[in-house]
Amino acid sequence: QKEVEQNSGPLSVPEGAIASLNCTYSDRVSQSFFWYRQYSGKSPELIMSIYSNGDKEDGRFTAQLNKASQYVSLLIRDSQPSDSATYLCAVFNGYKLSFGAGTTVTVRA
């Protein structure tokens, strides 16, 4: 079983729509959860962190965490062409950050 699994992509959404990304993790002792954005040919960039159950909003991004279900999600509202990238879910267990394979999002103008 993979440590972090993301919904398979690619995901194509029209400009202005909501992009919904999902992630599950296997280690129940995981402490903190992150979403990274990675543009093609670039390194990952941290965009959201969430540590407790519930929702966390930051601009057009909302992260949701449900530790009982071992589930993390990211919503991108009012999607823009500049949001076209691969989104990586990452889970921290105290010493290392484990990443999912990523979901590639394409926002159609």
Added chain:
Amino acid sequence: DTGVSQDPRHKITKRGQNVTFRCDPISEHNRLYWYRQTLGQGPEFLTYFQNEAQLEKSRLLSDRFSAERPKGSFSTLEIQRTEQGDSAMYLCASSLRRDVNTGELFFGEGSRLTVL
């Protein structure tokens, strides 16, 4: 610029040669990580340091790989007797150990290795 820097950005080598990558973390960060990423996959953990101590190595890291962080500052990752399967992007990241935020890693631009 005070971000994580990596050198070289690109390296092309022949199978069997040794290569070394260098990473300079953000100055106040005490944790330093090495990851490897291949096309279509997320970054894969290789090893990490807290200050100068190497505290964890992935079981996937063969004996041909070695990493050092002398004096807790910059780090080097050496691959001996390279194989074509070593071709990947090698990412360095750093973080400041403080409670739950330790998982906020800041990545360098990576060193892309191509083994012919």
